[in-house]
Amino acid sequence: MAYETFERRITRTEDPALSVLADGRIALNAAATRLFQGAGAKAVKILWDKAKCGIALQAVEKGDKNSYSIYFSRGRSASISAKTFLPYIGWSSDSNQTVPARWNAQLRMLEAELPAQFVGRNDAAQKP
Numbered sequence: 001m002a003y004e005t006f007e008r009r010i011t012r013t014e015d016p017a018l019s020v021l022a023d024g025r026i027a028l029n030a031a032a033t034r035l036f037q038g039a040g041a042k043a044v045k046i047l048w049d050k051a052k053c054g055i056a057l058q059a060v061e062k063g064d065k066n067s068y069s070i071y072f073s074r075g076r077s078a079s080i081s082a083k084t085f086l087p088y089i090g091w092s093s094d095s096n097q098t099v100p101a102r103w104n105a106q107l108r109m110l111e112a113e114l115p116a117q118f119v120g121r122n123d124a125a126q127k128p
Contacts (some may be wrong), residue, residue, distance in 0.1 A: 018057070018112050019098040020091065024083035026057070030076035032101055032110055039108045043067035046085050047109075053116045059108040093118040 016032035026046075028036065036044075041059035045066050048055060057080065060067050072078045091114075101112035 016101040016103055016110060017098055018055075018101050018110065019096050020082070020086065020093065020114065020118075021079075021096050022094055024081065024086055025079045026055075026082045027096075028057075028070075028078045028080075028110070029098075032103075033072065033076060033078040035103045035110065036070060036078065037072070041070060041108065043069050044080060046080070046082065048085075048089060050089075050120075053114045053119050054111065055114055056104075056109050056111045058110075089114075090120040091118055 014031055016035060017029045018032060019027040019029070021027055036057075036059060039059045043060055043062040043064065044057040045060045045064060046055065046068060047058060062069070068080045068082070070078050070080055093115075097115055097118060099112045099114060101110045103110055
């Protein structure tokens with residue numbers, strides 16, 4: 001009998017990362033989840049930099065009118081529903097996209113750059 005190696009499709013990392021999921025959620029890996037938990041965050045504000053395809057998730061109070069709840073799983077990850085944000089930026093990808101992220105402790109904010117080829121594919125993203 002000849003064995004073959006099953007190759008992992010998901011890469012594990014101890015560095016913060018976020019994934020834009022095909023179902024309209026933004027998922028945080030374990031490292032990013034720990035950062036928000038350490039900051040005591042229950043909600044985030046989604047910030048967008050169109051020029052850099054930059055996204056930031058900033059910890060805010062849950063009552064903030066622009067806040068999105070963070071859903072912490074029983075495991076080591078968390079997610080944010082971004083179903084209204086993603087069409088706003090013209091997001092178009094049929095598969096999950098994972099990008100590295102960096103934590104700004106002073107602003108309690110996770111920052112990342114999204115792949116430009118999946119952004120700006122509708123009129124809403126083109127409006128000022």
